[in-house]
Amino acid sequence: MDFSILPEILSSTIRMSVPLILACLAGLWSERSGVVDIGLEGKMLAGAFVAASAAATFHSPWIGLLLAIAVSIGFSLIHGYASINQRGNQVVSGVAINMLAAGLAVVIGHSWFKQGGRTPQLDDASRFLAIDFPGREALFAMPGIAPFAKIFLDHSVLTYAALALVPISAWTLAKTRFGLRLRAVGENPQAVDTAGISVAKLRYQALIIAGVLCGIAGAYLSTALQTSFVRDMSGGRGFLALTALIFANWRAWPALWACLLFGFLQAVANFMQGVHFFGVEIPVQVFNSLPYVMTIVLLAGFIGKSTPPKADGVPYTKDR
Amino acid sequence: MQRGELPTWVDVGLIPLINLTIAFVVAGLVVLIIGENPFQAIWILLSTPLSSLSGWFNIIYYATNFIFTGLCVAVAFHAGLFNIGGEGQAYIGGLGAATPGLLIGGALAAVLPVWVSTPITLLICLVASFAVGALWGWFPGYLQAKRGSHIVITTIMLNYITSSVMVYMINMVFRPVGKMAVESRAIDDAYIMNARELGRLVGMKLPASPLNPGLFVALAAAWGVWYLLWRTKLGYEIRAVGANMDASIYAGINPARIIMITMAISGGLAGLMAFHEVLGAQHRLVLEYVQGAGFVGIAVALMGRSHPVGIVLAALLFGLLYQGGTELSFANQNINRDMVVVIQGLVILFMGALEQTFRPYLGAIFAKVE
Numbered sequence: 001m002d003f004s005i006l007p008e009i010l011s012s013t014i015r016m017s018v019p020l021i022l023a024c025l026a027g028l029w030s031e032r033s034g035v036v037d038i039g040l041e042g043k044m045l046a047g048a049f050v051a052a053s054a055a056a057t058f059h060s061p062w063i064g065l066l067l068a069i070a071v072s073i074g075f076s077l078i079h080g081y082a083s084i085n086q087r088g089n090q091v092v093s094g095v096a097i098n099m100l101a102a103g104l105a106v107v108i109g110h111s112w113f114k115q116g117g118r119t120p121q122l123d124d125a126s127r128f129l130a131i132d133f134p135g136r137e138a139l140f141a142m143p144g145i146a147p148f149a150k151i152f153l154d155h156s157v158l159t160y161a162a163l164a165l166v167p168i169s170a171w172t173l174a175k176t177r178f179g180l181r182l183r184a185v186g187e188n189p190q191a192v193d194t195a196g197i198s199v200a201k202l203r204y205q206a207l208i209i210a211g212v213l214c215g216i217a218g219a220y221l222s223t224a225l226q227t228s229f230v231r232d233m234s235g236g237r238g239f240l241a242l243t244a245l246i247f248a249n250w251r252a253w254p255a256l257w258a259c260l261l262f263g264f265l266q267a268v269a270n271f272m273q274g275v276h277f278f279g280v281e282i283p284v285q286v287f288n289s290l291p292y293v294m295t296i297v298l299l300a301g302f303i304g305k306s307t308p309p310k311a312d313g314v315p316y317t318k319d320r
Numbered sequence: 321m322q323r324g325e326l327p328t329w330v331d332v333g334l335i336p337l338i339n340l341t342i343a344f345v346v347a348g349l350v351v352l353i354i355g356e357n358p359f360q361a362i363w364i365l366l367s368t369p370l371s372s373l374s375g376w377f378n379i380i381y382y383a384t385n386f387i388f389t390g391l392c393v394a395v396a397f398h399a400g401l402f403n404i405g406g407e408g409q410a411y412i413g414g415l416g417a418a419t420p421g422l423l424i425g426g427a428l429a430a431v432l433p434v435w436v437s438t439p440i441t442l443l444i445c446l447v448a449s450f451a452v453g454a455l456w457g458w459f460p461g462y463l464q465a466k467r468g469s470h471i472v473i474t475t476i477m478l479n480y481i482t483s484s485v486m487v488y489m490i491n492m493v494f495r496p497v498g499k500m501a502v503e504s505r506a507i508d509d510a511y512i513m514n515a516r517e518l519g520r521l522v523g524m525k526l527p528a529s530p531l532n533p534g535l536f537v538a539l540a541a542a543w544g545v546w547y548l549l550w551r552t553k554l555g556y557e558i559r560a561v562g563a564n565m566d567a568s569i570y571a572g573i574n575p576a577r578i579i580m581i582t583m584a585i586s587g588g589l590a591g592l593m594a595f596h597e598v599l600g601a602q603h604r605l606v607l608e609y610v611q612g613a614g615f616v617g618i619a620v621a622l623m624g625r626s627h628p629v630g631i632v633l634a635a636l637l638f639g640l641l642y643q644g645g646t647e648l649s650f651a652n653q654n655i656n657r658d659m660v661v662v663i664q665g666l667v668i669l670f671m672g673a674l675e676q677t678f679r680p681y682l683g684a685i686f687a688k689v690e
Binding site for chain 1: 354
């Protein structure tokens, strides 16, 4: 194989990892509070559609981002109502949200823009472009350094935000009172309730945070990574993020590494159509399925162990 | 899924009806938002397919697929398992459906008359589709029973793994050398004739549609599931594990064994969908032929209350919605056929996740009446 494309692959790794990191953190918040969230995919997709539509209409990526977050929170609240208030099956609710989002985006997009569910191509002013750091162009012009500078400096504000949200999430969950309570509610809601703290309120807060993160992830897909919304553009990233979350054993920092690893595999898959390793052609499908295979092996307990929060997916009922 | 103190007809009739109505009201609001007349849209959606014979044929063709995937989800529900992997199990089942037809169908046809070799080949294909789907269902069952990995997670992952496996298999193994389209060669030796072709044999002129005798396999599977669940010891054990796993252990049932068997049956039923679709409609192994039917199965199982009769009826309803969605998108260019996916999502939301919402109110009403 040709190692000169390595910097390009690494730069692409970061681009591919960003939506995974955001969705994975969303899953982390939600599941740490005890609510299983299969609907990451749908919320991301809804966010992507709304962000692209709003950015195309108002010519501002920021309005797109805000509306994407709002809609994603809306879906979170539906999930919350079903799983917290109605104590419904959280997996079923997540499946429903994925379908609703996928269907609504195409139906509404088709009607608004008449392009079969696509949104119009966004011009540069309506997208999140790479931040123009001072001195960036000079670095990019240097032979030797340029490829490596591009790995880290050729990204939009959403990428750096996603990376910053990892330590913020880790710290909030580990060190703050809110984080402690939130983790407690995912492990032993009874105890939290006994302490006079509302289980429902904490779980709603977690779901709203998850909604914000999925909204950003969606906006990233359609207004930073791509230049428009196309149907099913989340392409299983929500489930890949869920996989990363399990792989990372429901922890923020390992989640970052898992997402970077999975993003790397996606980048490799994109770059390596028909590339030979030591004379053997490795099918691109191997890279596509590797995250899932690794996680199944991990889940089966053959290497390491993955333990979800104890009350994950269990609706809370006050016993009298 | 808990049961309240409600008369049976309310549970299996009224509650699904209320939830379906609400799903339609919300879908109507969506139609209103995109500036169309919701009553007209729903009228076209529900009535156009019923007004022609070809419409009916298409409804029943869609319903056949949904019966298989609905039964797949329902059998797992009875053991308290949520199999989201129907999509992948139906997809991988295509290997079982196509391989015997491609490999041994020709050899059989060479030594036997066609009217003997084709049924034998089809029978082998039928068993192989079930077996491959069953293997793909058994595996997450094994992981859940013996290694403690949650079935929802593993079946989702297997869906994605299946997609990669099938792209590879169809592209690298099944695609004839030199063929551009990513699909296998035509499976002529295991060809299930459709209704039109069968009609022509007896001199009847029937409309073109993919409707084929695979329907009878689906109905037989529905009867088989009913017999299994309510008339056999294994079925009793499956329901016992689903109702109360601890109690089933005290009754001498081995839940690990039941989980694996149930998931194998569940996956096998999804695999049969491949038999119907690949040999009866596509006549070759193509990419992504499942097209979400595995997920429709979830809606069908919820709507049909996990009972085979309910599932057949719910599958017909969804067949109607799918055919109606296509007709609607022809009649009104502004409404995309994915409107059906929205309705499907709403049905799953109201029938599955929010099914408890109206129960207390209805319970209160019926308590007063009695």
